[in-house]
Amino acid sequence: MDDMDEVKIIEIKxxxxxxxxxxxxxxxxxxxxxGVYLLNLMxxxxxxxxxxxxxxxxxxxxxxxxxxxxxxxxxxxxxxxIKEKTGVPSIQLHTGGMCHLDAEMTRQGLDNLxxxxxxxxxxxxxxxxxxxxxxxxxxxxxxxxxxVSEGDDKPLKYPLMFTxxxxxxxxxxxxxxxxxxxxxxxxxxxHLRNSQAQIIPISAKTGFGLDHLADWLLKQLP
Amino acid sequence: MDDMDEVKIIEIKxxxxxxxxxxxxxxxxxxxxxGVYLLNLMxxxxxxxxxxxxxxxxxxxxxxxxxxxxxxxxxxxxxxxIKEKTGVPSIQLHTGGMCHLDAEMTRQGLDNLxxxxxxxxxxxxxxxxxxxxxxxxxxxxxxxxxxVSEGDDKPLKYPLMFTxxxxxxxxxxxxxxxxxxxxxxxxxxxHLRNSQAQIIPISAKTGFGLDHLADWLLKQLP
Numbered sequence: 001m002d003d004m005d006e007v008k009i010i011e012i013k014x015x016x017x018x019x020x021x022x023x024x025x026x027x028x029x030x031x032x033x034x035g036v037y038l039l040n041l042m043x044x045x046x047x048x049x050x051x052x053x054x055x056x057x058x059x060x061x062x063x064x065x066x067x068x069x070x071x072x073x074x075x076x077x078x079x080x081x082i083k084e085k086t087g088v089p090s091i092q093l094h095t096g097g098m099c100h101l102d103a104e105m106t107r108q109g110l111d112n113l114x115x116x117x118x119x120x121x122x123x124x125x126x127x128x129x130x131x132x133x134x135x136x137x138x139x140x141x142x143x144x145x146x147x148v149s150e151g152d153d154k155p156l157k158y159p160l161m162f163t164x165x166x167x168x169x170x171x172x173x174x175x176x177x178x179x180x181x182x183x184x185x186x187x188x189x190x191h192l193r194n195s196q197a198q199i200i201p202i203s204a205k206t207g208f209g210l211d212h213l214a215d216w217l218l219k220q221l222p
Numbered sequence: 223m224d225d226m227d228e229v230k231i232i233e234i235k236x237x238x239x240x241x242x243x244x245x246x247x248x249x250x251x252x253x254x255x256x257g258v259y260l261l262n263l264m265x266x267x268x269x270x271x272x273x274x275x276x277x278x279x280x281x282x283x284x285x286x287x288x289x290x291x292x293x294x295x296x297x298x299x300x301x302x303x304i305k306e307k308t309g310v311p312s313i314q315l316h317t318g319g320m321c322h323l324d325a326e327m328t329r330q331g332l333d334n335l336x337x338x339x340x341x342x343x344x345x346x347x348x349x350x351x352x353x354x355x356x357x358x359x360x361x362x363x364x365x366x367x368x369x370v371s372e373g374d375d376k377p378l379k380y381p382l383m384f385t386x387x388x389x390x391x392x393x394x395x396x397x398x399x400x401x402x403x404x405x406x407x408x409x410x411x412x413h414l415r416n417s418q419a420q421i422i423p424i425s426a427k428t429g430f431g432l433d434h435l436a437d438w439l440l441k442q443l444p
Binding site for chain 2: 072074075128129160
């Protein structure tokens with residue numbers, strides 16, 4: 001497990017700032033001045049954030065300078081996997097049990113990247129559909145992955161997450177035949193929460209939809 | 223949608239008690255004196271808590287007096303579904319955005335049931351693998367559902383949840399052929415967190431393992 005040693009692990013400290021919204025706006029402005037696009041990627045546990053990222057990074061890494069921050073309560077399996085499968089610089093943020101990241105915690109991660117040398121930073125947030133939606137990380141874009149196996153009713157049950165996301169990626173489209181999942185119904189529920197949300201169905205397993213997702217993301221960059 | 227009106231919806235208030243552990247122990251003692259077994263059922267979003275409950279309730283409802291409390295951030299689809307599909311008394315707890323339940327919040331729900339007339343109360347907690355694990359609800363037994371589609375590595379990534387659970391139900395066994403999920407590896411990871419954890423694989427869709435789960439639960443009751 002030599003690769004484990006090569007991934008930098010940052011122990012994230014609890015924020016001391018009281019006004020996260022103000023702090024998040026300041027971080028967003030700072031990133032804009034530096035020409036860095038920060039994508040905050042959220043989802044429930046097991047919806048395929050890391051495997052989607054691997055597919056996505058391999059499609060964009062030659063077109064844009066990208067780095068990844070993997071937030072996890074404890075393990076470092078994700079950052080190791082990203083580095084192994086894509087070669088993209090990846091650091092691990094340990095939240096020490098905390099269920100979300102806010103702007104100050106995101107900044108602690110960004111301090112470990114050289115922002116002059118990246119155009120895009122992807123933050124893989126803690127696997128949780130509740131708390132991460134409540135805290136603005138200062139990201140340029142909020143995105144989330146809903147997987148087919150979780151069910152098409154999730155926008156009804158986790159309203160805030162779907163409200164704050166500019167992009168909803170629907171993953172595991174390859175297993176639609178084995179689940180009671182109606183894509184059109186799901187899209188309708190998502191648009192009830194956020195009529196502007198971009199919805200992109202994919203399969204990180206087969207690669208379906210990944211070119212579309214990569215194109216969409218590249219077009220957002222300044 | 224007449225059924226919607228028949229389900230009692232309780233708006234849960236934030237707790238004022240500072241010492242949740244003490245409060246949880248007090249609630250557990252009180253329930254023991256009354257002969258009520260409280261099962262706290264946790265999982266990630268979309269792992270199949272409600273469909274598992276429907277299968278389970280239909281197997282035990284003639285053998286034991288049971289009631290259900292469905293905690294959700296917002297919607298009431300689960301309590302309606304439970305009532306329709308099983309006839310078991312079910313109330314909905316609205317957490318108003320809160321990501322977990324603690325003992326006092328659980329008590330607010332129990333106050334709406336007649337505890338003299340039930341042997342078993344199932345609390346379906348908020349879909350979240352992080353926060354609910356941190357708060358003792360006062361339950362007699364903590365159980366969680368991990369679904370095959372979430373991946374067998376979840377005990378590594380959400381350690382506390384697997385540590386606090388006496389029972390881990392592995393759901394969606396019917397889709398094992400379509401996912402990279404190794405049951406033996408998963409069992410090993412679970413037992414790393416909690417060597418005493420009972421592990422029961424099921425499929426809420428096909429009914430596989432549900433008789434075993436029902437038998438196990440009935441044996442726990444006083």
